[in-house]
């Protein structure tokens with residue numbers, strides 16, 4: 001049932017190209033994104049006020065990528081909400097808003113409660129869910145399913161990947177409906193999204209390199225992930241994955257926040273995993289990495305093929321292929337998933353069933 005893989009997690013990481021194709025291709029029509037939600041017409045999309053993206057854990061991290069894409073492409077204000085916070089904080093919701101509920105299982109108790117709160121306030125709810133007929137799918141006004149297939153490993157990988165894909169599709173259609181990007185740009189990005197499965201295949205093939213890198217960090221007590229923009233959102237997800245299955249303490253910081261406190265923890269040999277894939281802030285992130293290096297950090301840098309990495313900034317560099325900056329999270333997450341996976345394997349952890357965790361959190 002593991003298809004020849006030693007763990008479900010590794011199987012599911014490798015199923016990502018197929019999951020992307022299954023999720024994205026049915027939603028592209030004549031080169032344009034098509035949400036396949038009859039009620040979410042372009043006319044309706046033009047009237048949306050604020051988008052609230054709500055979920056827990058990894059689903060919430062997908063929401064962060066979605067928020068950035070929605071704001072960048074469609075210039076519609078978007079907020080990311082942790083479901084367990086949202087449900088108790090009396091959020092400001094207006095009738096013209098849209099709540100997007102994100103959940104792999106469709107059964108997470110806080111997420112379902114957030115959905116019910118939004119509905120009780122008369123705000124429409126779009127659910128992005130993987131499990132057909134789940135509680136969240138049934139309670140939402142509209143559903144966009146992710147087609148990841150069953151996800152067994154407690155650590156979410158392929159479900160996160162396709163949650164991001166659906167959010168990109170949503171952001172692209174929203175931008176198209178509101179005329180915020182040229183048709184040519186929407187078509188170009190849609191085509192780029194369609195080939196994401198191909199883009200990540202070489203990253204899956206890099207697994208031996210990532211396993212080697214994990215072996216260089218295997219005795220780590222604690223480490224830091226840093227990045228800006230999308231790279232910050234991915235830092236949070238990479239850090240969560242590592243903590244969840246390898247039991248290595250790690251924290252994720254927006255790179256510019258380091259000097260507001262955290263850098264006091266960076267001393268000789270402390271691992272820093274730096275993500276620098278976004279051209280617009282590349283130099284800024286590299287200067288933060290230098291600050292950690294000059295304090296003795298052991299730096300693992302993830303960046304793009306052509307980025308110029310100054311000498312002495314990183315101990316190890318992993319290069320990604322050229323891809324649109326906006327869609328780069330789809331490519332970057334793969335080596336971060338593999339890094340967490342190999343760290344857990346090398347540390348002898350129960351990869352698919354980490355201690356204290358359940359696949360679906362149906363109690364508060």
Ligand code: M6R
Nearest residue numbers: 057058059103104105108155156
């Ligand atoms: O089923 P859901 O997407 O609602 O689950 C949300 C979180 O519990 C889940 O993503 C959790 O953070 C994962 N185990 C992380 O890998």
